[in-house]
Amino acid sequence: MAMAYLAWRLARRSCPSSLQVTSFPVVQLHMNRTAMRASQKDFENSMNQVKLLKKDPGNEVKLKLYALYKQATEGPCNMPKPGVFDLINKAKWDAWNALGSLPKEAARQNYVDLVSSLSPSLESSSQVEPGTDRKSTGFETLVVTSEDGITKIMFNRPKKKNAINTEMYHEIMRALKAASKDDSIITVLTGNGDYYSSGNDLTNFTDIPPGGVEEKAKNNAVLLREFVGCFIDFPKPLIAVVNGPAVGISVTLLGLFDAVYASDRATFHTPFSHLGQSPEGCSSYTFPKIMSPAKALRISKEVIRKREREKLHAVNAEECNVLQGRWLSDECTNAVVNFLSRKSKL
Ligand SMILES: CCCCC/C=C/CC(=O)SCCNC(=O)CCNC(=O)[C@H](O)C(C)(C)COP(=O)(O)OP(=O)(O)OC[C@H]1O[C@@H](n2cnc3c(N)ncnc32)[C@H](O)[C@@H]1OP(=O)(O)O
16 A cells, blocks of 8 residues: 555656657556655554464574664664673674664564565465555455545455456445545556456456357447446546566556556557457547646646536547457457467466
């Protein structure tokens, strides 16, 4: 959440065009936590995490943790130096004293970084169980939390690279609708695990209803149109924190966001032709147009979006019509079958 908050603060200050690295306003965000300030809450969470460590991290690390904790809470070493035979206290004193005049905030950050490096699984589990965050339940494919005026919608199918299946399309729409009415100021979308999202779950094409593939294509087009419509109409500033690779619809949608922050692990891939498909998510309109400035307070967003809304809905409808045909094409069918039978990847 600290990352999302930083993203929002950066977006509010300014969004220099020199930082925009693709056609939509992406800001390269290095996720190395040393670049950020750990809050008191992050620090407290890390202290709790230390207690949960399953493996003894060893004396060297324990001394480092001790020293950083003392520095973060009391400042530079203020204890008299223990005698040489008081081995344990002498080792502790040495470790603390070695931090010199390191500021408390830096010590706090280093403590948090050290704890998260001890067990990567702690980091991800703390994302999914954010402690005191207000957490919405009732989602199978998302983790939705609200804290400090920010609602965070996190894609949560990490084993499937956060591919968006039918259930997830519906849950994202539901989460967006709730976020538009809750007391948060901004909404952040991000992914759990190594991927932001691998895009449409290609198994969405396999569950054929009694009406056959035509009915399936039509149903998908209706769902897609409604889904993209929710992004067009979303009233509050919408921020993407792209934590890893993004594919297909998870990329094309970004043109409807107000700011996109990319970690150094993020990549963007739109395999339209590889899959025998055509653009969606209004990208045929937003990508060439290049998004206007990323600063988007709610009121100015309304003014900007008012002029665009009708056009965007028309683009969305047209894209869905064309796609409905593409999904029945040999190219698309073969691409999906190839992926599902593991003959091809991106
Ligand atoms: C309502 C319908 C609307 C449709 C709107 C249209 C949208 C357009 C698009 O979004 S097009 C983009 C579609 N996505 C892709 O083509 C990506 C396909 N996936 C891959 O190429 C690879 O999985 C990868 C490059 C993303 C990751 O490769 P890696 O080798 O690192 O990992 P695995 O392939 O082993 O993946 C792990 C498991 O996740 C499953 N998976 C990943 N992505 C998808 C996906 N998009 N659809 C379905 N399943 C996906 C993968 O099958 C593995 O599952 P398994 O462990 O059970 O084998």
